[in-house]
Amino acid sequence: MKPLILNFLDLSTPEGSFARREPDEALIRVDNLGITRGDGIFETAGVIEGVPLALEAHLARFARSASMLDLPEPNLDLWRRVVVDTAHQMADAGVLTGVKFCMTRGIEGEVSAPTGWALGFIADDPTAVRRDGIDVVKLDRGFRHDVAETSPWLLQGAKTLSYAVNKSVLREAERRGATDVIFTSTDGYILEGPSSSLVARIDGVYVTPPPSMGILPGTTQGDIFTCLERRGLATRVDAVKVADLDRADGVWLCSSTRGAAPVRTIDGNAVPLDHAATELINGDLDARRS
Amino acid sequence: MKPLILNFLDLSTPEGSFARREPDEALIRVDNLGITRGDGIFETAGVIEGVPLALEAHLARFARSASMLDLPEPNLDLWRRVVVDTAHQMADAGVLTGVKFCMTRGIEGEVSAPTGWALGFIADDPTAVRRDGIDVVKLDRGFRHDVAETSPWLLQGAKTLSYAVNKSVLREAERRGATDVIFTSTDGYILEGPSSSLVARIDGVYVTPPPSMGILPGTTQGDIFTCLERRGLATRVDAVKVADLDRADGVWLCSSTRGAAPVRTIDGNAVPLDHAATELINGDLDARRS
Structure with missing residues (x-):
């Protein structure tokens, strides 16, 4: 897995937003519950020609996982947009790519927003x-x-x-x-x-x-x-x-x-x-x- | 849990080293296996008057956990020093504190060093x-x-x-x-x-x-x-x-x-x-x- 494209979300408002960041940028605090407790969820969609595959199934499963963990209900419109955007940025990669998208419970001990991102990556050749x-x-x-x-x-x-x-x-x-x-x-x-x-x-x-x-x-x-x-x-x-x-x-x-x-x-x-x-x-x- | 003191480790050499960072600084990449897979270990030691308690038992259990996860064997001299230093920095906190120390497998897909840190924090009053x-x-x-x-x-x-x-x-x-x-x-x-x-x-x-x-x-x-x-x-x-x-x-x-x-x-x-x-x-x- 080689990271190519990173979109980082701001989930502090109901509508939320996202912005491009460098994929090797450190964006996570050491007291984020995603890293201290593995307390979050993820999905990985395959991408062909810049199009994320089985996206609606991934989004539905993402929402199902969030519910099972009592996480805030993800705004699927936002997550759909960020995954599509991330995949689209890799349309010219010329190899099999994927988008991994994650949501954690946010910072420990704070009444904080979840943390979220979508990472586009080059996948291993499955041939x-x-x-x-x-x-x-x-x-x-x-x-x-x-x-x-x-x-x-x-x-x-x-x-x-x-x-x-x-x-x-x-x-x-x-x-x-x-x-x-x-x-x-x-x-x-x-x-x-x-x-x-x-x-x-x-x-x-x-x-x-x-x-x-x-x-x-x-x-x-x-x-x-x-x-x-x-x-x-x-x-x-x-x-x-x-x-x-x-x-x-x-x-x-x-x-x-x-x-x-x-x-x-x-x-x-x-x-x-x-x-x-x-x-x-x-x-x-x-x-x-x- | 309120973070007070953060020491971040450099584990790229056998002896390793650590340095103070701001506790709210983002230091972790989104493709760190600690956050993508919960692939790492931790310990939390109580601290009284700047002294970490049961430290040798925590270090022994840390090494045991590392072995169970096939992680690189932690350099316990280094981890002991970083926990003692973190605890010592909180000697004047005047309340019950603790040190949480963590080691993850590092960056996904790279032959990389583990990621490690020790976070000193104010504990909840147990009275x-x-x-x-x-x-x-x-x-x-x-x-x-x-x-x-x-x-x-x-x-x-x-x-x-x-x-x-x-x-x-x-x-x-x-x-x-x-x-x-x-x-x-x-x-x-x-x-x-x-x-x-x-x-x-x-x-x-x-x-x-x-x-x-x-x-x-x-x-x-x-x-x-x-x-x-x-x-x-x-x-x-x-x-x-x-x-x-x-x-x-x-x-x-x-x-x-x-x-x-x-x-x-x-x-x-x-x-x-x-x-x-x-x-x-x-x-x-x-x-x-x-």
Whole structure:
């Protein structure tokens, strides 16, 4: 991730505003709750030709995360404008870019406004990953599949700045010779990746677990299902048991900048790579202009 | 928490260094992993008369957290000096102060040095809390009591900057008419508070749950046990079942700046307040000068 464009928000008024800053400028105080407590939310949208992708889905999820954290309701008109502006500034970058937008609870101990920004960046080239696939390991998320319903204060399903575990599991994956992770629940359900949604093709149906399982509603997964359905292919949002995944003849981890990354091994066991399906899905994703 | 003194570290060399900055100065970039991922660690030491308390215990726990997150090993000589210096600058504050020191993984996408700082602040006056007690609720932490052993990648027992849940549970407590929380495991064990250790007096013994349960080794709790033992009182580090806590004739949530806060209700049920024991414990804590 190489930062290119930074827009910093002023959220001290209801309408709010934003202004360009240098992306390497220090703008955050050490007592901002975003850094002292990971107390904030974020979204990352892919950008093609200066257009942010799945923007309305990202904005809706941003508002959902804010609500789960009891943060002030974001002014989505403002956030839409700042993300569009940031993406637009990168229209001539000539490479895959993205916009990460964040809102924190602001300064600790003050009755202060939230802090917000949108950072445009150059994304990693996904070509090799989409072609060769990725090696993943399953790791226990430590929670039951229904924890979001029984214990909403654990914020499962909110996209927060408290992502230390999402980074930690990648280091555990690396120790096991893999590069990505599929979280499982303690009671044997497949959940999601630390920064991706899982889509598996099982018995001919493309299936993804439901957000009620304390996982994020996948913005890229949503667009993939729309495209698949348009092509007359079967999709389903449904619980996936660990044993179900063993039966899958295709597994993808789906995220904003990488698209659909085919999984080639899980815990060292080969998973079939369907290059044609992967190319079809990513072709549809890359053809999006909204 | 009102910031008073800020020392910012330069960790780009093995020996490192630090320098005074204004506490309200913006020093953090928006792509620092501390704010984008809550990817860092912290400690908060109480300060009396310019002396940081339980400093060696805080430094040891800081190093332990760094190791759990695969962060570079902190140069404890440097961190000791910066905390002592920060605390010393507040010797004349005339009120209870504290030093919060933090280390993040640094800038995202760069092979960069960690980011570090020590912030001296005025603490909330604990007098009323120590006298009147606090109302707490038990909330499910969502994990089994042995999750730190079975799934270390979940970072339970590390003091990380990913504390959104630790703030979220306080809002849930407030919704239930309380001001603090006791975490429980899914299998019925008492764990800790979101920013405190639990000490309960059960059958005449002061008991606290062990760090092997994915909880922090309490720095204040450690000093309390030393003081109690010095006075010939019985202590034990042992598992506490939820049902055991119902039998306690004294419960305290113990933390660096508040000391031992007696619990007066749990889930609305009265807990005996032993004012003499609370005063004895906090008297011993306040008499510390190291």
